Amino acid sequence: xxxxxxxxxxxxxxxxxxxxxxxxxxxxxxxxxxxxxxxxxxxxxxxxxxxxxxxxxxxxxxxxxxxxxxxxxxxxxxxxxxxxxxxxxxxxxxxxxxxxxxxxxxxxxxxxxxxxxxxxxxxxxxxxxxxxxxxxxxxxxxxxxxxxxxxxxxxxxxxxxxxxxxxxxxxxxxxxxxxxxxxxxxxxxxxxxxxxxxxxxxxxxxxxxxxxxxxxxxxxxxxxxxxxxxxxxxxxxxxxxxxxxxxxxxxxxxxxxxxxxxxxxxxxxxxxxxxxxxxxxxxxxxxxxxxxxxxxxxxxxxxxxxxxxxx
Amino acid sequence: xxxxxxxxxxxxxxxxxxxxxxxxxxxxxxxxxxxxxxxxxxxxxxxxxxxxxxxxxxxxxxxxxxxxxxxxxxxxxxxxxxxxxxxxxxxxxxxxxxxxxxxxxxxxxxxxxxxxxxxxxxxxxxxxxxxxxxxxxxxxxxxxxxxxxxxxxxxxxxxxxxxxxxxxxxxxxxxxxxxxxxxxxxxxxxxxxxxxxxxxxxx
Numbered sequence: 001x002x003x004x005x006x007x008x009x010x011x012x013x014x015x016x017x018x019x020x021x022x023x024x025x026x027x028x029x030x031x032x033x034x035x036x037x038x039x040x041x042x043x044x045x046x047x048x049x050x051x052x053x054x055x056x057x058x059x060x061x062x063x064x065x066x067x068x069x070x071x072x073x074x075x076x077x078x079x080x081x082x083x084x085x086x087x088x089x090x091x092x093x094x095x096x097x098x099x100x101x102x103x104x105x106x107x108x109x110x111x112x113x114x115x116x117x118x119x120x121x122x123x124x125x126x127x128x129x130x131x132x133x134x135x136x137x138x139x140x141x142x143x144x145x146x147x148x149x150x151x152x153x154x155x156x157x158x159x160x161x162x163x164x165x166x167x168x169x170x171x172x173x174x175x176x177x178x179x180x181x182x183x184x185x186x187x188x189x190x191x192x193x194x195x196x197x198x199x200x201x202x203x204x205x206x207x208x209x210x211x212x213x214x215x216x217x218x219x220x221x222x223x224x225x226x227x228x229x230x231x232x233x234x235x236x237x238x239x240x241x242x243x244x245x246x247x248x249x250x251x252x253x254x255x256x257x258x259x260x261x262x263x264x265x266x267x268x269x270x271x272x273x274x275x276x277x278x279x280x281x282x283x284x285x286x287x288x289x290x291x292x293x294x295x296x297x298x299x300x301x302x303x304x305x306x307x308x309x310x311x
Numbered sequence: 312x313x314x315x316x317x318x319x320x321x322x323x324x325x326x327x328x329x330x331x332x333x334x335x336x337x338x339x340x341x342x343x344x345x346x347x348x349x350x351x352x353x354x355x356x357x358x359x360x361x362x363x364x365x366x367x368x369x370x371x372x373x374x375x376x377x378x379x380x381x382x383x384x385x386x387x388x389x390x391x392x393x394x395x396x397x398x399x400x401x402x403x404x405x406x407x408x409x410x411x412x413x414x415x416x417x418x419x420x421x422x423x424x425x426x427x428x429x430x431x432x433x434x435x436x437x438x439x440x441x442x443x444x445x446x447x448x449x450x451x452x453x454x455x456x457x458x459x460x461x462x463x464x465x466x467x468x469x470x471x472x473x474x475x476x477x478x479x480x481x482x483x484x485x486x487x488x489x490x491x492x493x494x495x496x497x498x499x500x501x502x503x504x505x506x507x508x509x510x511x512x513x514x
Contacts, residue, residue, distance in 0.1 A: 073347035081480065084347065133479075135348065180480075267423050270476055274419035277409060279348055284409060284416055 053140045058126045065137035067206050069280035074213045078173035090212035098217045104238035105159035114217050120144040130291045132226035136276040143202035147195045162194040163244035165236040187231040188244030224293040226260045259309045262291040266310035329393040332360035353404040361397035373497035395441040426476035433469035
């Protein structure tokens, strides 16, 4: 089995200039409010080579999805079901101040301010993002492995799962007034999935502070699972013994379940997962097993033929 | 001029309205109005236009009866043909633009997605109706023509099923389904008589 080292996922010149990058992030943390405004008022033009991005491709050679598409085409039902409408509706979403509570089966529950979370070593990871609706992007995220936060919290030996929760505030998230979903958005991972090095807590993309439509100020990125697992605008992380019931498990038990690992051979009840449309490139490609991360994550799942891992 | 408008105005308006979705698509494409996912936008918008125009075509006869405007009846054919045109664009955008006519990618999309099979069946019916929509075909087929063209209700039902299977929330397709049932009921002889009675009572 070929192991991909983080140096391959994190392109070399960023890897080497991480110290410099960190100093930049320190500035971001110190002037979080200022930076958030800066990012909001002056988004860089799409395809601008001056973007502070380490690489134009992922480790398989797939081109990055343009910034305009990543920030203009979003599934974020807390605002609207219309993918092209999210960016406009999130314009006034306030992400400062923001706190994240880590509780449940940890030695000492704690609430973090965003500025504290930004002190974790931030790095860039270029990941493929595969939506369950059969479209995909390639996104240069910044953030830090969730494992760093979880380890710092010292999970109790009884902890087996991690549950994540999005902000619930129907006044600022108008989509939450739609009572056909059991808000707030809840997602979950098994503890070993959460501790996997690929699992990222993201604070930015394309070298900028995360914009609200992408899940500001803090979101999960689990690249080998369908996109809906990568929960946005997290306010709470709870370690549990029992498997969490996610929003989608509660809302559509006949569709996807807890695992939702990408598999081109296991179709959605209503559509095929064999191929995906790359947004911004306007081309369709074959979907890869575990979204191309099988070498890194297949070990997490004994008996890979078991269908339930994939829905 | 006024006489001409009285005679042709309605048809001009209907043709212009039916061409609007296409014009809006071309406009958005030229001005970059949908940058992120033009293929999906084109597929959904041509599909929506096809469904609405098909229902509009089915509404012509009951509405003509209801409003005592027999001049509405001949609009059935152009509206039906526009619906077929948008359905064809919809199919081409799906197979050609999204899938690039690549059969290796298209095959699983057809084989394991019921909405594709249902939609294709609906398009095949519309094709048969479009081909036989000329006066010549009407003459040649004689009595069989009417029977054949009743299949339009089957096509509409398939289109609505296709829509319900393809979208994430079935609410809109349910409303279209109700509209189709109402239009179908309005064609039943009893309903036609009731509409006619109501019409003469209100005179």
